[in-house]
Amino acid sequence: MSRDHVEFVQAQELAWEADPVFPGLERKLLSVDHDTGARTQLQRYPEGYQRSDPQGLACNEEFFVLEGCFYLNQFVYSPGCYGFFPAGFERSKCYMPENAVVLRFFDHEPALYSSDKAGADARAQGREAIPCLDTYRMSWDTTVHDVRLTHLGLARKNLRIDPVTGQRTFLFMTSPQSHPINFRGLQESHPTPEESYQISGDLSGHLGTMHAGAYFWRPPHIPHGPFGTRGGSVSLIRFVEGEHVNIWTDEQHAFNYNPPYQPVLPDWMERKGRFRPAPNY
Numbered sequence: 001m002s003r004d005h006v007e008f009v010q011a012q013e014l015a016w017e018a019d020p021v022f023p024g025l026e027r028k029l030l031s032v033d034h035d036t037g038a039r040t041q042l043q044r045y046p047e048g049y050q051r052s053d054p055q056g057l058a059c060n061e062e063f064f065v066l067e068g069c070f071y072l073n074q075f076v077y078s079p080g081c082y083g084f085f086p087a088g089f090e091r092s093k094c095y096m097p098e099n100a101v102v103l104r105f106f107d108h109e110p111a112l113y114s115s116d117k118a119g120a121d122a123r124a125q126g127r128e129a130i131p132c133l134d135t136y137r138m139s140w141d142t143t144v145h146d147v148r149l150t151h152l153g154l155a156r157k158n159l160r161i162d163p164v165t166g167q168r169t170f171l172f173m174t175s176p177q178s179h180p181i182n183f184r185g186l187q188e189s190h191p192t193p194e195e196s197y198q199i200s201g202d203l204s205g206h207l208g209t210m211h212a213g214a215y216f217w218r219p220p221h222i223p224h225g226p227f228g229t230r231g232g233s234v235s236l237i238r239f240v241e242g243e244h245v246n247i248w249t250d251e252q253h254a255f256n257y258n259p260p261y262q263p264v265l266p267d268w269m270e271r272k273g274r275f276r277p278a279p280n281y
């Protein structure tokens with residue numbers, strides 16, 4: 001895998017652009033693998049968009065609906081719905097009665113299935129579709145966590161564990177007014193890339209305070225944290241191409257609720273302006 005380190009960008013700072021892969025749709029490219037074409041992007045569908053011809057892609061896709069209600073295959077999707085379509089899985093009867101924005105994760109270049117059937121079938125091997133999972137209908141799992149993250153008052157909704165690589169996709173929540181005890185804590189790292197899109201709230205860490213729309217792709221073995229939050233947060237997180245393992249540093253690092261924004265961004269990512277969260281007063 002060779003994706004650039006992106007940590008972190010507020011998606012509001014990126015411009016919508018025509019998607020060369022999906023005519024008629026717009027995208028905000030968040031990260032891309034320069035070797036395989038794997039990518040993560042926001043996809044915007046215009047009101048009235050429809051297609052009825054079955055279409056499959058040559059890559060596996062995970063997706064999460066951020067905005068808009070729409071029809072696809074035999075399901076009705078709304079914000080908070082998640083799905084996994086293995087390579088070759090057909091999409092049909094698509095109709096968007098209103099604007100929709102979907103967070104899409106492709107594990108290879110999203111070419112048509114017909115262009116690479118052998119490769120697609122190999123990528124789909126052993127992987128079952130999750131057509132539609134309404135995450136609002138799931139309860140938070142508060143029982144499983146690393147004690148070194150106790151201060152976050154966290155919980156999780158597991159969306160998918162890949163049966164081949166063990167990689168996990170889940171929603172992650174932190175409780176309001178949470179910070180490391182004595183404002184100092186350990187840093188963690190992982191043997192796999194960690195990817196996150198923040199859905200709501202705020203989360204402060206070593207590179208700044210993330211708000212809804214914050215995205216990062218962090219390559220393996222980069223220490224991060226400690227984290228804290230004033231208002232609580234919900235993020236969609238993926239540990240890619242392997243199991244989720246936490247490796248902790250020995251030394252303590254300081255935390256504060258107002259860290260300076262110090263992004264690590266690739267040259268190809270152009271920001272159109274600076275996102276500033278609305279004040280609460």
Ligand SMILES: [Fe+2]
Binds near residue numbers: 188
């Ligand atoms: Fe992490």
